[in-house]
Amino acid sequence: MRDQLEGSLGIARTVARCRPEVVSAxxxxxxxxxxxxxxxxxxxxxxxxxxxxxxxSEFAAMSAAIGASAVGARAYTxxxxxxxxxxxxxxxxxxxxxxxxxxxxxxxxxxAPINIWNDHSDAMSQRxxxxxxxxxxxxxxxxxxxxxxxxxxxxxxxPVMVCVDGFVLTHAVxxxxxxxxxxxxxxxxxxEPRQVLDPEDxxxxxxxxxxxxxxxxxxxxxxxxxxxxxxxxxxxxxxxQAFGRSSGGxxxxxxxxxxxxxxxxxxxxxxxxxxxxxGLRANGERVGALGITCFRPFPLEEVRAALAEARRVVVxxxxxxxxxxxxxxxxVRLALDGLPPVVHDVVAGLGGRAVTRRSLESLVxxxxxxxxEPGRLHFLDLDTRLVERELQRLQERRxxxxxxxxxxxxxxxxAARPY
Amino acid sequence: MASxxxxxFFQVGSFAAGxxxxxxQERTVQSDRxxxxxxxxxxxxxxxxxxxxxxxxxxDAAMRATQGRLVAANATGCLEVFSTPYPESSWRLPWLHSLxxxxxxxxxxMAAALRAKGRTDVRVIGQGGDGGTLxxxxxxxxxxxxxxxxxxxxxxxxxxxxxxxxxxxGATPPGARTATTKPVxxxxxxxxxxxKSAPLIAMAHEIPYVATATVAExxxxxxxxxxxxxxxxxxxxxxxxxxxxxxxxxSADTIRxxxxxxxxxxxxxxxxxxxxxVAVSKLRHPVPVEEYLRLQRRFAHLFGDPPRTxxxxxxxxxxxxxxxxxxxxxxxAA
Amino acid sequence: xxxxxxxxxxxxxxxxxxxxxxxxxxxEGKYAQAFPTFGSERTGAPVTAFCRIADGxxxxxxxxxxxxxxxxxxxxxxxxxxxxxxxxxxxxVLVNTARSFDELGLSQLAVRLRPDRLVAVPAxxxxxTHLGRPLPNAALLGAFAALxxxxxxxxxxxxxxxxxxxxxxxxxxxxxxxxxxxVEPDRSCAHA
Numbered sequence: 001m002r003d004q005l006e007g008s009l010g011i012a013r014t015v016a017r018c019r020p021e022v023v024s025a026x027x028x029x030x031x032x033x034x035x036x037x038x039x040x041x042x043x044x045x046x047x048x049x050x051x052x053x054x055x056x057s058e059f060a061a062m063s064a065a066i067g068a069s070a071v072g073a074r075a076y077t078x079x080x081x082x083x084x085x086x087x088x089x090x091x092x093x094x095x096x097x098x099x100x101x102x103x104x105x106x107x108x109x110x111x112a113p114i115n116i117w118n119d120h121s122d123a124m125s126q127r128x129x130x131x132x133x134x135x136x137x138x139x140x141x142x143x144x145x146x147x148x149x150x151x152x153x154x155x156x157x158x159p160v161m162v163c164v165d166g167f168v169l170t171h172a173v174x175x176x177x178x179x180x181x182x183x184x185x186x187x188x189x190x191x192e193p194r195q196v197l198d199p200e201d202x203x204x205x206x207x208x209x210x211x212x213x214x215x216x217x218x219x220x221x222x223x224x225x226x227x228x229x230x231x232x233x234x235x236x237x238x239x240x241q242a243f244g245r246s247s248g249g250x251x252x253x254x255x256x257x258x259x260x261x262x263x264x265x266x267x268x269x270x271x272x273x274x275x276x277x278x279g280l281r282a283n284g285e286r287v288g289a290l291g292i293t294c295f296r297p298f299p300l301e302e303v304r305a306a307l308a309e310a311r312r313v314v315v316x317x318x319x320x321x322x323x324x325x326x327x328x329x330x331x332v333r334l335a336l337d338g339l340p341p342v343v344h345d346v347v348a349g350l351g352g353r354a355v356t357r358r359s360l361e362s363l364v365x366x367x368x369x370x371x372x373e374p375g376r377l378h379f380l381d382l383d384t385r386l387v388e389r390e391l392q393r394l395q396e397r398r399x400x401x402x403x404x405x406x407x408x409x410x411x412x413x414x415a416a417r418p419y
Numbered sequence: 420m421a422s423x424x425x426x427x428f429f430q431v432g433s434f435a436a437g438x439x440x441x442x443x444q445e446r447t448v449q450s451d452r453x454x455x456x457x458x459x460x461x462x463x464x465x466x467x468x469x470x471x472x473x474x475x476x477x478x479d480a481a482m483r484a485t486q487g488r489l490v491a492a493n494a495t496g497c498l499e500v501f502s503t504p505y506p507e508s509s510w511r512l513p514w515l516h517s518l519x520x521x522x523x524x525x526x527x528x529m530a531a532a533l534r535a536k537g538r539t540d541v542r543v544i545g546q547g548g549d550g551g552t553l554x555x556x557x558x559x560x561x562x563x564x565x566x567x568x569x570x571x572x573x574x575x576x577x578x579x580x581x582x583x584x585x586x587x588x589g590a591t592p593p594g595a596r597t598a599t600t601k602p603v604x605x606x607x608x609x610x611x612x613x614x615k616s617a618p619l620i621a622m623a624h625e626i627p628y629v630a631t632a633t634v635a636e637x638x639x640x641x642x643x644x645x646x647x648x649x650x651x652x653x654x655x656x657x658x659x660x661x662x663x664x665x666x667x668x669x670s671a672d673t674i675r676x677x678x679x680x681x682x683x684x685x686x687x688x689x690x691x692x693x694x695x696x697v698a699v700s701k702l703r704h705p706v707p708v709e710e711y712l713r714l715q716r717r718f719a720h721l722f723g724d725p726p727r728t729x730x731x732x733x734x735x736x737x738x739x740x741x742x743x744x745x746x747x748x749x750x751x752a753a
Numbered sequence: 754x755x756x757x758x759x760x761x762x763x764x765x766x767x768x769x770x771x772x773x774x775x776x777x778x779x780x781e782g783k784y785a786q787a788f789p790t791f792g793s794e795r796t797g798a799p800v801t802a803f804c805r806i807a808d809g810x811x812x813x814x815x816x817x818x819x820x821x822x823x824x825x826x827x828x829x830x831x832x833x834x835x836x837x838x839x840x841x842x843x844x845x846v847l848v849n850t851a852r853s854f855d856e857l858g859l860s861q862l863a864v865r866l867r868p869d870r871l872v873a874v875p876a877x878x879x880x881x882t883h884l885g886r887p888l889p890n891a892a893l894l895g896a897f898a899a900l901x902x903x904x905x906x907x908x909x910x911x912x913x914x915x916x917x918x919x920x921x922x923x924x925x926x927x928x929x930x931x932x933x934x935x936v937e938p939d940r941s942c943a944h945a
Contacts, residue, residue: 004779006772021535022528051531055524056562063521063559067492067528070515073535075528093517138812168814172788173772175779197490197513197529199541206493206516207503271812356815 002177007139007169010176011104012037014143016047017184018102018150020076021191022068024053024061028083029116030166031106035078058083062090062101069099070205072196074150077101080166081108081122088126091159095130095221097206098194100153102146103131106166107267107318109351113404117352118166120266120318123295124327130221132160132228133296135266137252139169139176141293144247147179148235150188155231157194158224163295165268167352179243187242225297232294250299252291253306255281259288261368262310262341264303264332266292269316269348269355276360287364292328303335312342314367316360316380318349325377344372348380355380386410447637448479455482455511457489462509463501467670469660469677470498470575472634474546477573477658480644482512485542490529491515494522494547494556497582497662498575520555522547527559527568534569542648543569549576549590553617557589560617564624564653571647571654574617577662585665589615592685593737594730595717597665602720607730618691621655625694632688633659635678639700643690659686667716679711684738687745702747708735754807755903756817760836761826764796766890770824771802773894773916777908778806786811799834806903822901825849826876826889828857837862844870845901849889851875872900872936879931884924895929899936906933 005013012034015023023042025035041047051068055061058079065075079087084105094101109115110122123133132152136142142164149160164170195205209217229250236248254274256262263273270291280287290306292299307313313336315329324330326345333343344367349355359381366372386407393400400406448454457478464471481489490513493499499516502509517525526545533541545563552560552574563570579597580586587597593611596602600609621629627650632640640658647654661677663670680686681700685708688700709731712718721727742748757774761767768789775785787804803817818838822845825836837846842865848854850873854863863871874896876889884891894909909929914922 004776004785022531024528024531049535049537051535053527053531053568054566055527056558056565059521060524060527060559060562063517063524064528064531066517066521067515067525067530068532068535069528070525071490071529071532071536073532075532089518090521097517165814167790168788171768172786172814173775174786174811175784197515199488199490199513202511202513204503204508204510204514206499206514207505207508208500209505213505268814271814274812354815356818357813358818 001180002175004173005176005178006033006171006173007142007164007176008033008171009037010139010143010178011146011164011170012041013178014146015076015104016041017179017181018076018147018188019074019185019190020047020050021073022051022053022065022075024055024064024068024075024077026055026058026061026079026083028058028080030108030170031078031080031083031104033170034104034106058087059090062087062094062103065101065103066090066094066097066099069094069101069193070097070195070197072191072193072198074191075099075101076103078104078106080106081110081116084122084126085110088129091126091129091131094159098157098224099159100150100157100191101159102149102153103159103161104146105161105163106170107163108166115351116166118168118318119350119352120163121350123161123163124319127296127327130158130225131296132156132158132225132294133163134160134248134294135163135292136165136169137268137270137291137293139164139172139174141247142169143176143178144239144243144245145293147184147187148239148248151235151238152228152231154191155235156224156228158228163267168268177245183242187239228294228297229299248293250292250294250302251306252293254289254291256288256290256306256310258286259309260286260311261364262288262290262307262313263360263364264290264292264307264313264315264328265317266295266328267318269318272355272357273316273360276357276364279357279361280364285368295328298331298335300335303332304339307332307336307341308339310341312344312367314344314346314363316346316348316355316363318347320347320377329377342374344374344378345376346378346380353381448483448641449476449637454479455487457482457510457512458502459509459511461507463504464497465662465664465670467663467673468497468501469634469662469673470548470577471501472673473575473640473658473660474498476634476637476640477546477644477656478512478544480641481542481544481571481648484645484648487512488541489513489544490541491544491546492517492522492525492529494551495519496548496551497577498546498548500582519551521559522551522556523563523570523572524559526570526572527563527566530569539569542571544571544573546573546575548581549574549578550580550588553589553615561620561624564621564626564655567626567652569651569653571656573656573658575658575660577660577665579662579665581662581665589613590617592734594721594734596720597717607727608717608720611733618655618657622691622694624653626653626655627651627692628654629657629691630655630689631657631659631686633677633681633686634661635674635681636688636700639688646690665717667719668714672714676711676714679706679714682706683708683711684742684747685711685734687741687747689745696745699745699747701749702742705738705742705748708738754805754811755822755901756820757804757806757822757824757897757903758817758820759802759804759824759826760830760834761800761890762796762830763791763798763800765800765826766888767800767802767826769916770826770890770894771804773891773909773912774804774897774904775806776912776915777894777898777904778804780908780911781904783807784809784811790816799830801834820844822847822897822903824893824897826893828852831857831859840866843867846871847893847896847900848873849876849893851878870900872896874932874935876928876932879935880928883927883931884921891925892928892932895931895933896936898929899933906930
């Protein structure tokens, strides 16, 4: 049903339609509205049978989901940022054990310094955890991806996280089409576990595996993610047939045909990027955009095919690998290995800094004019004055003080700005 | 109440698990040829391992109490490691090992799932050692207690991180030598004034049932498991399980040492319901702590040259305090 | 596309205002996107919310830098936040106050804008009267509808009722209606 809804509420309602049997939740901004809505639905009986567990930490949230899934229940949780890190051990455990837990990750920066706003550092920190990672470009995509996530997870026996930009999407109110219960039921059958704790047929799950077999078990984890490269588009296609709209899949191309310059990104910033592309195309500039929906497994062949004809690729990402450079950029470069396109790594939107149309237009202009050095990580909208002032401080005194506080003081706590 | 008149095996003169002169309904689960053997033979525990004994006792009793409808979540630790040496498993019930610090949360998730599926006939046990329960798993344990999840959590307490090489835990008694509390110079070993009582903390959560037990008294331990299973909600069982390797004791002395821990008053054996003590195992006559300490090389430094009588006295004072506090001796009822 | 920026303090219903505006637009068959920016503090801190209204799907995900309309729910923000940043000469400005623009020190601003697009409304007082609480957001939405015509009073009322039931809903609708009338007396016969 189409209605004007907050993203979090749309996601919660959709998750409820997927009939989770156990929802374990620990509150953290900006995921709170999702779990609050689910709690309401369980209390009113709208979502039943479902046990809503008010756990004492994110570590407990994922652990409870593991226990629930092992008993054969469809299990769900949601978190962000620090919460994701706190459950990191359990993330690896869930994927290593092959339990199809689905989780919403309301992307938020990781501290220190503490920051509650949107970027992708949380998801990126766990990109090697063995979880499938899907990124939503919009709230409608977020909704649709959750339905697909349960199907994917259960077919593969692998956990899936759906990344939804915190505040930017979770707290945005927009027109959303939440799938009807009957349609979700038809698409998503009840969970049939590959392994389950059943007194009638006892099994041991979680045994220690030594050098003689560990490699093989881990290889299977990689192989399953490779299978996902085929299954993700298949599930997306099934979804389109069932629900009548296109969503999910590995990538989304936007006006990349004949594009000289392609901007690559994940998540909600793609909306703004598409506006930029339309504006530039109207001026005759051959620019396109590529949205990566499935980041893990990384669709090397598909990215290669999508970008092979471009002259230059600008990867705009909301996280980076400290000490080396871009993360998505690195993966894209790998996909383009041996091919002509020049790849630029650009970091933007860290800790909730807005990625504006204006900045993106300047960026594309700079790239096209050759003003951006390809080999170096470029920070969009970096205030070099602030950085230089702090570096100067470090030179002057040993006890230079905390970076964050010094920079904030320079920025001015009560600066008159619109927001 | 689970406590019954103690059964005295005078004729046998050993610590036999059952006695065919008892009426059938008073015999232990272990004496039953058809017991579930939920932790069956072939595991790699050390000779004389108290934990292997305790786990078998507890789980077989729980399997009987639930007619075999039981699932278990196990923390990382000795029990998990020695019971599942790849590619084998000693477990004959559905069993999951997840992580070190999350067994109570995993168990809680299992209970929630079973409830959602309308299968509350299947019961859940969470289990782990003292490290996994009292230290790293403590947050999850408390969360499980305060939510009242329908889980029986069993702590097998061998008073240190044994699997990783005998390091100190929050359950290590004062004066004990461990790899990280060596009695160097004036130090007594593990420090006085540290450590926590998980049973008392469990009681503070006012959960339906809390009990302590040792592997020395099989009837008592089995009765407590059965009693625990008669409740719904969060329940906690703390079992003292001597570790021959970690405690530096003879493997043949495991049960004897467990009995002495109780008989000295160092390990009070009791039951509590809703946060109040409802029954205690009285001491026939309190045994001086020295008799218990002398059997374990982890306390050998107390008997060196010169002996640490000051430490022994402080340990005796702890035992005496327990006796008073729990009313363990008839004449000094609390 | 019509872009609105709402300024206020936490606890004044700024985020709700933008949301209700988007719902009102949705009810008229338009596309609307509303979203907030705020910090982690609860009441009292400056809060900004945005609403875009368009005839087709909205893809942009950036804050509104050049608003077509600015709503100021709390005039004490004027010294603290640059609430008028980015507005052009045709912008609508709606300020919640019983005082005049001169008294607020906004005479310079008044010169820059079209006089029929700059309005002060005592929304807090209207809210106290009709709702019994000093929550100005609904009243400001009514005034907004009258000032800009971007949505109708009817849609505003519908959005309010969808969100708030019973007496609260009706009180808010009454406040919105009164504010609408205060801005556009000729249209005050419009039924909510």
